[in-house]
Amino acid sequence: MKFYLYCVTDADPNLKDDPGGLAEQIVEVINSKSLFVVASKFDGEAVPVTRENVLQHEAIVRKSFSNTTVLPFRFGSLITESGLESYLKTREHALVERLAQVSGCVEMSVKIIWQNSAGIEDSEVTVPDLEEVGAGTAFLMFKRGEYRLEQEARELEAWLADGLKDVVRQEQITIEPTQRLVLSASYLVERARLTDYRRELGRLQAERTNLHFLSSGPWPPYTFANIDLEFGTHFGVS
Amino acid sequence: MSSTFDQVIVGGDVEALEESELSLLETLDHVLNRGLVIAGEITISVADVDLIFVGLNVLVSSVETANEVLRSREARPVLSTAPTERSADH
Secondary structure (H helix, E strand, C coil), rough: CCCEEEEEECCCEEEEEEECHHHHHHHEEEECEEEEEEEEEEECEECCCHHHHHHHHHHHHHHHHCCCEEEEEEECECCCCHHHHHHHHHHHHHHHHHHHCCCCEEEEEEEEEEHHHHHHHHHCCCCCCCHHEEEEHHHHHEEEHHHHHHHHHHHHHHHHHHHHCHHHHCCEECCCCCCCEEEEEEEEHHHHHHHHHHHHHHHHHHCCCCCCCEEEEEECCCCCCCCHHHHHCCCCCC | CCEEEECCCCCCCHHHHHHHHHHHHHHHHHEEEEEEECCCEECCCCCCCCCCCCCHHHHHHHHHHHHHHHHHHCCHHHHHHHCCCCCCCC
């Protein structure tokens, strides 16, 4: 029997009256020194990705988030009891440090979608007719289109970062210049500054009416939860 | 499921469904793609996939769907002049 993990918290999230966890198991809070792990027992080797399971995971993390500071685990985290003990023992300092970094904050997400009216013509990112222009010219035209898209995407990234820099604590932005979903950004925002964040984002949206913005949140800090030790440790070089 | 979106981008019966779908996709993006990872300890099964959304490709696909909804809304003068509705959650 393994534990399915929902999140690490800095205090007891007090989930007594909540519905069960995945596979109808009771949600437990495991205390180790200054850390609390929200988990439930799981009898199986793999966690099915179903709508119900994903929403259940999110609901338990969100409930914990309403009472405490949390570091959400990624969906599907299964570990033995001894493995969990070892993890908490070896990572305690990093987890406490990360909890302090996200304390009092929520995650907000922004996605931006290219529109043709943004100035990017379809003809610039498709391969030209080889019979008309020749392979070499076609290649150069295609690369020129790609280059222009990248420039536009980087300008968009800088514009968004500059516009929100005074109202966010941390950010993580990914750009995909050749995709319609050109930019995905996650922001760590202090709860007390959410109104300011929304105002600034609204102002930015009004500046670029030719782009589609998808904004969501507040989220538990999924994007800012990792402690960046797993890779090194996994290969025995930590 | 309640919306996680700050901004409700659509309104009306059909559009509300799209909003709910986008909200679910945002949830999937966070729950499946982000979060604290213990190396080697994530094991998921997608054999019984009622969620065909796993991964960014599906999110893009959903965005395309949203665009279709937005375009159809823009083509309807009555709705295009209505004020943008905001989610009660936020």
